[in-house]
Amino acid sequence: MAGSVRRQGATDGEAATEGGSQAGKAGRTRRTKIKGKARLREKKQRPAQSVRLSDHEHAIIQAGADAVGMSVAGFLAHSALAAARDQSRTAVTIATERDVLTELFAMRRQLGWAGSNLNQVAKALNSGGEVPYLKEVLADVHRAANAAKKAVDRVANRQEQEGEAA
Template sequence: MLAKKAAGACEMTLSGFLAHATLAAARDLDRTASDLASDREMAAELFAARRHLTQIGNNVNQVAKVLNSGGNAPHAAAVLRAVVRAADRVRQAADHFLDT
């Protein structure tokens, strides 16, 4: 459920988040369906980016563990490229959000 994930990301209870969202929507009756769809798309993109960053963070931790134990991490460069791509994705999402 997207609302439950959104509430967790905002560190709010689900009921508190829904109440806040409902009141915000009631205060802004001029928003169009397109505006609301854009917000949903943005939230979905940010949640996807968050999941992606979590997965990459796990990979970075595995590489660090191997390197710290004196091992070889042949995929370290690929992991770092994934970090750069994920950071670019977050930047693009933030830029899009700020431009709307």
């Protein structure tokens, strides 16, 4: 191979194919615009945290970060620190969510029982029988519907309060 010099499988003037340095590209710097507001930071290396989000959660957080001109990481850090500093509000929010979930599970049980009773009533009526407990079954259905309305109202009120606070 007279006249050619081999460097990582490439002749002079050709690009290297194995990930090594390439002629004419040394010293290139990245010119990316850093988005968001900078936070004051210590100069030493800090531990990094990782968060897994659904696409929907990420879209909500991205929109919040965009609205205040911050990066997603900065927005998450700022939001988490604000929540951690206000323990009483965080505890109230968690307790409210727990109460709503408990109420929703109870409502689901009530709806299951009411639906089962309603099916028994329908079967009895369709076969020509009498249903002496019809009023009780209808009362169960009304109780389940009221429980569902109450749970929906609590969730809607919480979302309205969170929207006003933001």
